[in-house]
Amino acid sequence: MLKIKSISKHFGGVKALNGLDLEVGEGDIFGIIGPNGSGKSTLINVICGIYRPTKGDVTFHGQTLSGKPTHQRLKTGIARTFQNIRLFPNLTVWQNLWVARNSVEDIKTESSFYRWFGKSIIVKKEIEEMLEFSNLENRADELASSLAFGEQRRLELARAVATKPRLLLLDEPAAGMNKDEIRDLDSRIRSLQLQGITIILIEHVMELVMGVTDRIAVLNFGSKIAEGNPQEIQKNEAVQEAYLGYSEDD
């Protein structure tokens, strides 16, 4: 569903992405790994339209995304989370989720006036579901900034899901999490897959990546050095020297 055709992104002299090709299939959980500075986050920013690629094109369901601003890409069904959490700290948990209701379905189902100035039953119900999903039911009216780190991660994920995406980009969602939290995240990601959401997972935490993903691409210096299912990747020498050496002492 998502095709990345020979994408390059240069910052001055730095080649963050260098002629990268990727294809992500409908319903997959697609892992992207690679050492720091290998261009993973840049890739996400390119897919979301925060950076304009120097060369190449991204197509989603056959239609090109180039030239589309971020908020329109979301309407085509691409949502994301950030490596360093970016919630709206002075908004309540509820409001954080409420703000995110910009999906095409939402716009269809509600009259625009009601969408901006009202609060329908459906909205209440759906946001309740989101709270449940990120088990923050009892924190709904607290400021996002008052949440604990793990809770903030969950809220950000919920906020991304609340935009009803077809493709969800997770930028190191497990960073700084302990084992149980990671396990919990794992199940959450699987449940999203069951809802038919395609997921691109960028992660350093190998147990999560190797456990949950269907396919993995390995980046190094802005280009793909390997792609395959977890087992293949673990065997691949190129990867081992570029990466796994690094991941064992991780």
Next chain:
Amino acid sequence: MDFYLNLINTIGIHTMLGLSAYLLLQTGQLSLAQAGFFAVGSYTAAILTVIFQWNIIPAVLAAMFLAGFLAFLVGFPALRVKGLTLVVATIAFSEFVRMFFYNLKWRVTRNGEEIGPDGTMGFAEIRYFSDNGWSNLEVTFFLWTFVIIVMGIVWWSDNSRSGAVLRAVGEDELAASSVGINLTVIKVSAMTAGGFIAGLSGGLYAHQVTSLDHHSFTVLLGTFAIAYPILGGLSNVFGTLVAVIFIQGLLVEGLRFLGDWRMILFGLLIVLAMNFKPLGLFDKHTIGIIKRVIRV
């Protein structure tokens, strides 16, 4: 009595002026263009009631729409820039408007008297209220109906999703756009709404002072427009009201008995207020205290 009513009217007008800046401030944009919209509103309404003999209600509504439309037009180019650049651009805009009215000459003769804007001589005898025998009390009721309506609308949108979206944009534009918010649309609509409110309050102001000239619409007016919400705090609309009462009621009128020292204290108190309450006089902390007080 008359005097208190007059003060209440002034507070009403300035509250609306402050609220016109309130919305855009929530999106994190600092605009000094309110003075321009205010000027457009007041001149338009005054010209309509004086030269075209309109009733005041359609006059102020027309003023409101004109100013709103202007804000809409200005919004697109202006909001491409932000921060200091936006401040300066909007200062420039309101200076431009001021200079326009400062060059505007439109005299008509009605029963022997020349009336209408007269360039730098100003626009005198906008006497709609007294010509129609409105008592000052009636004026106050008339004026505050608008104030309450405006406050109500802003309060409502503040507590609905639109308010949340405005604040979201103000807090983190990148995150906002990545949950599908169209920044331009939000900012421009905030500015347009501000223009509407500013125009309305300008239209009422013109009839309150009965005489306009370019001196009334300098950068200082624009500064006051943003001063009210900032001083009061952006947590809700009453902050602006509190700030207006603080400045107009306390600093300007209340301290008169201090004579020469009044204006010195004026600046000083603003500095102190911002140092001790950087989030506004009516910030969460204050609200907390009030809640406790009410409970007791």
Next chain:
Amino acid sequence: MKHLSKLMGASLLLIALSIPQSAIYAAPSLKVLGWGAKSGPLKSFGVNSEAALRSAVAEINSAGGVRMGDGSMAPMEVIGYEDSACKKDEAIAILRKTASTTDAIVGMGTTCSGVCQAMFGVLQKKVEDTSDSGVQMPILADTCIRPGLAKISEWSFRNVPNEITMYDELFKWLRTAYPNVKTFTGGSETDQGHSFITYTAIIVQMAVKHGFEWVGPAVPALGPKVKQGMKELQAAAKSQHWLMGDTNYTVQARKIKKQNADMILVASHPFSACGFMKEMKRQRIKPKLLVGLTSSASQETLNGCMSAAEGIIIPTGFAPITPEAKKANNIVSKAGGFLDLHSSAAWENAYLVKRAVERAAIMGRPDTLQQDRRNFRNALASISSQKGLIGPLTRDGSTGEAEKPYVYVQVVNGKWKVIHDPNS
């Protein structure tokens, strides 16, 4: 909303504090309340006028005070002198405050024309017009010189020289006194209504009327009819005008230098008049005659540019030429103010009030306040002539425009010196 009411209460309390508590004065007295700019760049207006008003009132009282309606003599009392900061909103607030919360017979202020324009607009237009809900309070302004303000309301009075006749006479006299002066040009500050309108509609017209020749940009048929060719003049002479806050006058000065006229008119307030005259000095522009705007016949001009202003001739409503004027001048200077055409009006106003009160049989009791004010207004309107500091003040009952004696002063060796008194 408790907090709101609290804050409201607090500020209202303070406002109440700020209201002159006139009730506490037991003995009947005649109360007046004045206001003027006591903050902002025009502070000097307020300070001087207050000094003049208070010392004049003191004079009156030491001479026995004023005769009230019941025949008794009562002291005159200034129950306050508010700061209107030369801002419309504040002046209107003070006006309404005076009218509604004090028992002052008359409000005495202010000096700034733009402010008067707004204040007078709030007043009732015609006295007998009951359908008009404007404020009913007599206002006696010192100066407010901008032409045409008098007609705004019948409750408004000004004590101000009539600029039209003033400049008319001036140029008539200059014509004879300086026969070798033929041509003239000049500039003004366009953002100050009074300076600009006086310059284009009066000064230039009168100069032309008395046979001086405009060498500025070509303007079809200026004067002698007042306002004739005014628009063309405004348009043509744009680039030799300036703004009050300007810092660079090189262009204007050079334009005027090139015209090389015998007489140059500098129609602006001291702030910019000084800047411009200094630039003239730098560019070595030495006209045979330098004529200024009434408003700069003040101490400020000397503070600002004594040497550059040397030789400028200005018609003014005050100069210490008569014994009374000298006396008043000394008293006011002791009180810490300067007596100039603005503040001398404040002094004279005190005596105008005395006269009007004695005509109107004021009772000065709270219950008669409204009636008193009305009578006072009528009495004041009926006064067609009154002895002023340097000659009779007269007022045209039909137009309401005041007439006031004036003299021509010139800066000689850094001092204002009277060079001609048309009345003598």
Next chain:
Amino acid sequence: MEDFLYEVVEITQTIWDGVLFGSTYALIGIGFTLIFGAMGKLNMAYAGAAIAGAYVGLAVSMFFDAPIILVFAVSALVSTLMGYIVYQTCFRFIPTHNHLAALMASVGGLFLIDEVIVLATRGSPMNFPALFEDAYFEIGPFGIRGDLIFVFFIGLVSTVVLLYVLFKTRLGMATRAVAQQDVAAQLCGINIHRTNSITFSIAGLLGGIAGAMTAAAVGVLSPVIILPLTIKGLIVTVIGGLGSIPGAIIAGLFVGGFENLFLYVRGIDERDMYVVALLFIFLVFRPNGLFSKTINRD
């Protein structure tokens, strides 16, 4: 042909005067740009503080008939102090991320300074000693004001010195470090508040010179010139490109010449309109000003 020649001369002269005078705008602009560069904040009290400095200098000259240079020195010194005070009162204790509060505080500071001046002088315009009164050279058809040349010269010198301080001294490094990455700078053991207050003082120093020079060039000092100076300074800052010192200088000179030219051809009522129009043109075609820095990643 005569007229044409005359016009050419006049217009050259006009622009020339304007450019010379522009150096005062340039200095004010540098002040704004310095502070903005260092803190990303707008100090509305800046021009006010500058003029206040000039007033104190004037007072000195009035009481001890000091030589003009001393007047300049005192002005510069005082507004250096003012810059420091303004930082301590309006910026120091307000959370760094809270730009609005800081802006408002500095506006309050502006009112305060303005009113103190008025209280001291009754708002009356004050005669300011001109530098060498009669230095007006006439070269052929052109006239050149010696004092403006001097003003121009001082402007250039102080800029060069400033650039040296910023780019060659440790202090300058610190300032720029704070400007670019305050957290990182703090981690490197730079005391932000100290650095900022020094920046404000330096800006104040320039402001003092600018204020005194403006006053000397006009010959009259009055509170009414504060607001116009502030606005012109801001416009210059933006046209020059935020945080760019060379930009501020060139923009200042440019705006000075530009406005004088349009005063000459279009008259006083439209002059400022054209300045504003100039700003808009820049905002549309060159939103980052003359010397735009490269837009950073996000």
